[in-house]
Amino acid sequence: MPLRRRDNLLTWLVVGPFAIVLAFPFYWMLQTSLKSELDLYNTENNPFAFGEGSPTLDNYRFLFGETQYGHWLLNTVLVGLVVVAITLAVSLPAGYALARLSGRWGQTLGVGLFLVYLVPPTLLFLPLSRVVAEVGLQDRLAALILVYPGFTIPFATWLLMGFFKSIPRELEDAALVDGASRLRTLFWIVFPISLPGILTVVIFTFSLCMNEFIYAIAFITSSDSKVVSTGIYTELIRGDVFYWGALMAATLIPAIPLALLYNTFLDRFIAGFTGGAFR
């Protein structure tokens, strides 16, 4: 069908360049991570081709063998998951309350929650270091688990507030008429329907956690408790020597599975929006 082929072509012409620009750095990271040092640091060589000693898995071997990279990956995932759990536990009720149960002051509070983001963490980390030390969590992952919800909860509450507003009240009213309490309605009717919203919060929260690094630097220095962002800085950048091959490999490894995961969830999430129960 020529119409569809033309549509496809147009789509490709538009989306293609975007995809190339957005993904090129990752291709480049892959390329660099497979090169040997001799090949990499030679300005005569064509960087897009493999020279002597390349392609090689040495950088990956170094990453997993000589550093605690695997440990850091697990730490990062652990922190992310626990923070997601805490965020959901706190934001789901809060978002619902702001969307349904509060009036004017709910709006104001919503805005207030958002203003939280305006303070750069570049200086907040100092008073928070004090708090963390007082609670005895210095140099422990639990410090991050404690602090991260501070900036994930407002965002999550916001998202969920908007999401709940878009669910028609009829559903809950129907349940209330049937005699269910508000709390019951909340748990058994509203939350299950908001699965796409929850998924969204999971993705966004996890992403926020992974991107954070200043708190991680300030609170944690023991090598086995580091997360990926800080561990990389410590082990792969030594004074004035950058281990570029390993650095590139280190970035690639978390990014690809995460992008795959996000991509998979995105389908669900959109499916939820367009094919939900309230059609």
Add this chain to the structure above:
Amino acid sequence: MADVYDVDGSIGEEVTDTRTTRRELLRRGAVGSIVVVYGGATAKSAVGGAPRFRNRELKETLRIIQWSHFVPAYDKWFDNVYVKRWGAANDTEVIVDHINVNDIPARAAAEVAAQSGHDIFFFLSPPAAYEDQVIDHKEIVQAVTRKRGKMGELAFRSTYNPRTKKYFAFSDNYVPDPANYRADLWGEVGIKPTSWDNVLRAAPKLKAMGNPIGIGMSNELDSNMAMMALMMCFGGFIQNDKNRVVLNSKGTREALKFAKALFEQGMSNEIFAWTPASNNQAMVAGRLSFAMNAISITRTAELVNPDLANKIELLPIPSGPNGRIGLEHVMGCYVIWKFAKNKRLAKKFLVDLETKYIGAFENSKFYNFPSWPNSVPNINRRLERDPVAKPAAKYKVLGEIASKYTKNVGYPGTSNAGIDEMFSKFLIPQMFAEVAQGKRTPDDAARTYDRQIREIFQKWRDLGKV
């Protein structure tokens, strides 16, 4: 595989349950298998990690944090050999954490804010700003002096505050800053970079050969040191021996003019964008003919490109109208926080470390020079005997540089809080960069930056620190 599209591809298309097609299954399988593969790959090093059990209960604990040394072998020796031995002899468990040198200020501030952290904290430059947060290190200095004689001038002027009469840090080592040059290329030109005049003469020829001079003028450490040293060779000093700012002087202006000429005739634009790694990489790639850097360049070359390494030789900093004055490249300064839990052991650790410095000197591949010169006996003989260097005595000149041509940042005054702030804001390389790029005249630059630095100094003077 059958197409699963509907007839038109418009927005808001209904999505039904037949989504779970082969395609979806394939995707899920892909995601799942990737998870398994990653899990397997990371499991090994995840389950491993530093074993935290001890053979027997050690009575005390000492916590140290220091930078990730550019020579990984040094960290391995320090963490796994030296502190274990010391710990066993002192019934202490010593825990060493590492941090990227750039993150040191952030972590230091965090520990001070938290009033809790490590017992011994390492800085790569004299931490004058933290004077109020640390103990007086006088005891340690005296203990080492009793065993090894006086500390070097360099270390003294870098860790002592004459106004408060306090030793605000304990320096165990410093790193000399030689000039690295390509003997083969300079041989072709027929000049040796023994004076800045020579460098300027050779520069255009070397640049024409495609091998420019490489001295950074960027917001980073190497540029900071190189530009300040260059300035001193021309008679420009930031402060005098009474710690008063004297930047706006003829010497400074001459240095600025020289740097501009050197840039135009012998360097390329890249120097304004450099990170500390840039001159290393450029030299090891064969491009630069001259660089001012610690021996990280030659040591890296020895590993990555031995042929090239043999062509790189070392000299003291070129001499200028005001003589031959160089700076340390970096300086290891340990502090003990006032809130440290184990001050007694911390002091003992530092005393023991410095008193027998041979291990550190050798394991750092001659990077770490002892602040107490007598802590490593026969240093010149050791330098001559490097197993890897060709020619074998290449590193011997480091001894000369260390003893004669290495001054502290802020020479002839002391490394105080004002110097510290000016240093961390990279004001000197900026001044040179602006002049080299024609954004300011030397006179204007000297005047403007003199004023800026004076303001900084005034602030710290008011706080009673300078």
Add this chain to the structure above:
Amino acid sequence: MPQRRRRNLLEERRFLAPALIAPAVIFVGLLVGAPLILSVYLSLTNATAGSLTGDFVGFDNYASQWSDPNFRTAFRNTIAFTLLANAIVVLGASVLAHFLVREFRGKWLMRFLVLLPWAAPVALSTIGFLWIFDSLFSVVNWTLKELSLVDQFNPPQWLGEPNKALAAITTVHAWRLLPFATVIMIAGLASIPKEVDDAAKVDGATGLKKLWFVTLPLQLPIATIAVLFGIVFTATDMAVVYILTRGGPFNSTQMLPMWAFQTGIQGGSLGEGAAVALFLLPVLAIVTVLMLLFARRVEVT
């Protein structure tokens, strides 16, 4: 019967709402509100070197920073980068989202590629850009040199010349935010009820007309939110400048969070650093409130 009464209490809107919101407020209050107040206090003192106390100096820190040319550059840059990067992002995301909600061959792959920048931690992906813009090994320069578009000996220094550095930083900000904004826009597009879509078709609005009169207005509220988040994430971000240029060359690429860090942490003048960090707060607050009001206004219910 106490059971009955308790259930009634939880039924009370007045009680339930605060009970549900309380945990969030407490968390945020403790972890952000309290440190914020402490930072305000610090900005009014001459605290140094991480110490959380100092002597009161009133607004001196604010005044001395305002007269510092580096601060003014940082302020200007923050506004410029934020606006420029987000303009690119919002345009790009709208276009991209529009096409990504369709079905087409290779959609999954394309979406995967588009999502990559968002999936990588910013600290690490920026290091990737450091390598891409490296003064000697930049792949961009290599390509340009191969195509003979630039001087072989003096290629452009993407991180070393002020204008190019500004462009580089803006590019990285936009690159990082584009997937995020696209996802938000896709959500907005997908949530347009089918009834509206059908109604538009019945009315004969297709293609461009539909875009202008139906899709865009409906997208406006969510687009505003996306822009708002984009602005906030760019204006308060330190990582990109820290890793790429540290504010250089000669402080021309300073941004407020980076300058605050450099002054307060690296330079040791904590009071001044706090003042710098807080400068942006009122500006962003006003922007936020305005944009939220706007979003509410254009909401089509």
